[in-house]
Amino acid sequence: MPTVVRVALPVPLPTLFDYLPPAEGRWQAGSRVRVPFGRGSKVGIVVDPAASASVAGDRLKAVTEVLDPAPLLDTELMQTLAWAADYWLAAPGEAYANALPLALREPRPWPDTRDEYWQLTAAGRSALDAGSRRGASQQLLQLLAPGPQRADVLGEQLPSWRAAARRLAPAGLIERHTAAAVTTPAGAPLPLSDEQQQAVAAIAAERHRFQPFLLDGVTGSGKTEVYLALIEQALAEGRQSLLLVPEIGLAPQTLRRLRERLGVAVEVLHSNLAEGERARAWLRARSGEAKVILGTRSAVFTPLPQAGLIVVDEEHDAAYKQQEGFRYHARDLALVRARAMDVPIVLGSATPSLESLANVAGGRYRALTLRARPAAVHAPQVQIVDVRSQHLDHGLSPALQAAVRETVARGEQVLVFRNRRGYAPVLLCHACGWHADCPRCERPLTLHAGQRQLRCHHCDYRSKVPAACPACGAGALWPQGQGTERLEEALTALFPDVPVLRIDRETTRRRDAFEHLIDGLRANGPAILVGTQMLAKGHDLPNLTLVAIVGVDEGLHSIDFRAAERLAQLVVQVAGRAGRAAKPGRVLLQTHHPDHPLLRTLLAKGYGAAAVSLLAEREQAALPPYSHQILLRADAHERVAVDAFLVAAAAALPDDHSLQLAGPMAAPMALRAGRHRGQLLLEATSRAQLHAVARPWQRALGKLPAARRVRWSLDVDPIDLY
Numbered sequence: 001m002p003t004v005v006r007v008a009l010p011v012p013l014p015t016l017f018d019y020l021p022p023a024e025g026r027w028q029a030g031s032r033v034r035v036p037f038g039r040g041s042k043v044g045i046v047v048d049p050a051a052s053a054s055v056a057g058d059r060l061k062a063v064t065e066v067l068d069p070a071p072l073l074d075t076e077l078m079q080t081l082a083w084a085a086d087y088w089l090a091a092p093g094e095a096y097a098n099a100l101p102l103a104l105r106e107p108r109p110w111p112d113t114r115d116e117y118w119q120l121t122a123a124g125r126s127a128l129d130a131g132s133r134r135g136a137s138q139q140l141l142q143l144l145a146p147g148p149q150r151a152d153v154l155g156e157q158l159p160s161w162r163a164a165a166r167r168l169a170p171a172g173l174i175e176r177h178t179a180a181a182v183t184t185p186a187g188a189p190l191p192l193s194d195e196q197q198q199a200v201a202a203i204a205a206e207r208h209r210f211q212p213f214l215l216d217g218v219t220g221s222g223k224t225e226v227y228l229a230l231i232e233q234a235l236a237e238g239r240q241s242l243l244l245v246p247e248i249g250l251a252p253q254t255l256r257r258l259r260e261r262l263g264v265a266v267e268v269l270h271s272n273l274a275e276g277e278r279a280r281a282w283l284r285a286r287s288g289e290a291k292v293i294l295g296t297r298s299a300v301f302t303p304l305p306q307a308g309l310i311v312v313d314e315e316h317d318a319a320y321k322q323q324e325g326f327r328y329h330a331r332d333l334a335l336v337r338a339r340a341m342d343v344p345i346v347l348g349s350a351t352p353s354l355e356s357l358a359n360v361a362g363g364r365y366r367a368l369t370l371r372a373r374p375a376a377v378h379a380p381q382v383q384i385v386d387v388r389s390q391h392l393d394h395g396l397s398p399a400l401q402a403a404v405r406e407t408v409a410r411g412e413q414v415l416v417f418r419n420r421r422g423y424a425p426v427l428l429c430h431a432c433g434w435h436a437d438c439p440r441c442e443r444p445l446t447l448h449a450g451q452r453q454l455r456c457h458h459c460d461y462r463s464k465v466p467a468a469c470p471a472c473g474a475g476a477l478w479p480q481g482q483g484t485e486r487l488e489e490a491l492t493a494l495f496p497d498v499p500v501l502r503i504d505r506e507t508t509r510r511r512d513a514f515e516h517l518i519d520g521l522r523a524n525g526p527a528i529l530v531g532t533q534m535l536a537k538g539h540d541l542p543n544l545t546l547v548a549i550v551g552v553d554e555g556l557h558s559i560d561f562r563a564a565e566r567l568a569q570l571v572v573q574v575a576g577r578a579g580r581a582a583k584p585g586r587v588l589l590q591t592h593h594p595d596h597p598l599l600r601t602l603l604a605k606g607y608g609a610a611a612v613s614l615l616a617e618r619e620q621a622a623l624p625p626y627s628h629q630i631l632l633r634a635d636a637h638e639r640v641a642v643d644a645f646l647v648a649a650a651a652a653l654p655d656d657h658s659l660q661l662a663g664p665m666a667a668p669m670a671l672r673a674g675r676h677r678g679q680l681l682l683e684a685t686s687r688a689q690l691h692a693v694a695r696p697w698q699r700a701l702g703k704l705p706a707a708r709r710v711r712w713s714l715d716v717d718p719i720d721l722y
């Protein structure tokens with residue numbers, strides 16, 4: 001058998017591909033190569049530079065071109081990716097592709113990674129002083145007034161700056177430079193509290209070896225200051241730090257803080273970045289030039305040749321789990337990388353996941369706690385508002401309205417939290433009981449009054465609002481329940497003199513709209529915000545002193561075993577928005593179940609106590625983290641095809657007493673976008689046993705004749721069962 005180059009290609013097949021070596025070039029594991037595939041060609045990653053072929057040589061094609069003589073992915077990343085593809089039962093090629101910025105998945109040379117700077121010329125300064133330019137051109141001149149600016153910083157502050165630069169540069173008003181990163185003066189660190197100092201010291205003591213820490217501290221307790229102190233220490237040793245945040249919305253605020261404090265270039269990696277920028281940031285990390293990297297989920301694949309520290313902020317956040325294709329969990333992968341690189345990893349949260357708490361209990365993570373809030377006088381006080389048999393005005397109780405009134409009268413801001421977009425979740429005929437359902441999902445359509453539309457939040461089906469009931473033709477159609485849009489309308493009517501702002505996916509569709517809205521609110525003055533969980537996270541609003549949480553009761557009755565944990569996290573995170581600065585905060589939780597044990601424990605004893613009792617329930621029921629799960633999902637236009645596949649899949653499992661099997665059964669959402677959905681849940685107390693069964697099973701599933709008529713996937717450690 002000939003010696004071949006074994007390559008991972010970005011195709012959803014659980015296999016690597018063999019090619020004959022190219023006529024010329026040097027290649028190594030981790031190099032990109034272009035290879036013939038089907039009728040075209042693809043870019044792949046060399047996994048094994050000299051493997052022995054599993055088929056005869058005359059059936060093999062040769063590598064067309066070697067794109068990187070030196071490996072693009074280093075040994076540590078290659079090993080981590082191989083491990084990850086194996087653990088999450090992924091197609092290896094998809095795992096490798098996930099690790100690369102899009103621009104590097106193309107057969108092109110690497111982009112120039114030198115920093116791009118722009119600065120004013122003397123003529124530019126005169127033009128600025130004379131105020132002779134208008135609009136974006138004038139704004140760009142102003143941005144450059146303090147001194148040279150990096151292109152990515154300009155992009156954040158003025159999205160249209162490139163067009164302005166194309167006008168100003170030929171006129172000789174501004175000029176472009178490339179240079180290695182320059183530094184700005186670092187800001188002075190805050191004197192740390194005793195608790196912060198202890199946390200920093202404990203982590204710093206382990207700074208040259210693998211050790212996971214859970215930094216458990218309420219919002220505002222100063223976790224970010226702890227990260228900053230540790231990043232500073234890593235910088236002083238010339239080592240790199242990776243800071244992961246769950247969503248882009250949180251990045252700009254954190255970025256500003258990192259830049260101001262550290263005085264070095266901070267690279268950002270997230271999916272809203274222009275592809276070229278992303279590739280440049282990734283390559284600067286790979287060369288070791290970038291010392292501080294801030295990013296969302298996929299930034300966990302950033303090369304870190306001089307790693308010193310990994311931080312996963314808001315570690316409990318579900319956004320760290322990728323829900324399609326390569327279904328990895330960025331927090332778990334970050335742990336694997338920290339171990340491989342022998343560096344400490346800090347998982348921060350005000351509401352740690354039950355998984356991480358169980359790891360603390362098992363001695364695998366060390367817990368550090370921040371109890372005090374350095375900048376705030378008081379922790380917010382949480383009160384239940386019992387709304388049973390109260391008169392509700394669009395879902396708002398008299399007590400809640402009174403509290404809003406008092407707060408805005410003092411010139412302070414209020415957040416009304418409702419985790420549901422749109423005007424009303426159901427549109428109902430008062431005469432005959434008909435309600436509008438999605439024809440493709442058989443679930444109620446949400447009324448969006450502003451757009452005069454009914455929308456399905458599961459498949460995005462849209463239709464016009466009918467003028468009359470389609471069933472009886474006579475009845476009046478009544479919106480049932482409240483979404484953020486309806487609450488905005490109700491609050492505007494109740495408080496006509498106070499600005500009411502809605503913050504949800506609809507009002508913040510544009511890239512910078514969210515930041516803009518939030519920035520407006522940092523200014524003082526009374527305001528009422530209505531928002532979804534976009535608002536639950538990290539935004540510092542100093543004048544926000546009242547948080548009113550409505551409509552959480554649904555979370556108390558969900559069939560998902562993680563719903564209670566999520567609800568507890570959400571309530572605590574939202575409550576943490578109140579009273580972040582000098583003013584005391586107040587939180588009202590409106591419910592029809594004031595005696596629910598979860599709410600009682602949460603309010604009387606806090607998240608820690610609620611988590612302990614939730615963990616005890618999980619243990620009793622042998623649910624994760626006390627067992628491990630793999631979910632097989634399948635969907636097709638025909639339900640019989642799904643059923644046939646799942647029955648065959650169950651039959652393909654070995655007879656193993658250590659495995660629990662649930663299903664075949666319909667998915668909790670049995671129909672979505674016109675496709676029938678079913679699933680099979682595999683559980684075991686031993687992860688190793690579960691994986692030992694799953695790997696051969698995965699291969700067997702691909703060969704089942706019934707598999708050809710469905711779409712199917714395996715999800716290891718699924719975080720929701722939908």
Ligand code: ADP
Pocket residue numbers: 190191192193196217218219220221222223224225226374375
């Ligand atoms: P977290 O990340 O836990 O939400 P932060 O680090 O953002 O907390 O701190 C919350 C607020 O308290 C911020 O405004 C921060 O500047 C301030 N703060 C944090 N630590 C200190 C300190 N040691 N002294 C004074 N202010 C602090």
Ligand code: ZN
Pocket residue numbers: 429430431432433434469470471472473474475
């Ligand atoms: Zn009707």
Ligand code: ZN
Pocket residue numbers: 438439440441442456457458459460461672673
């Ligand atoms: Zn639908």
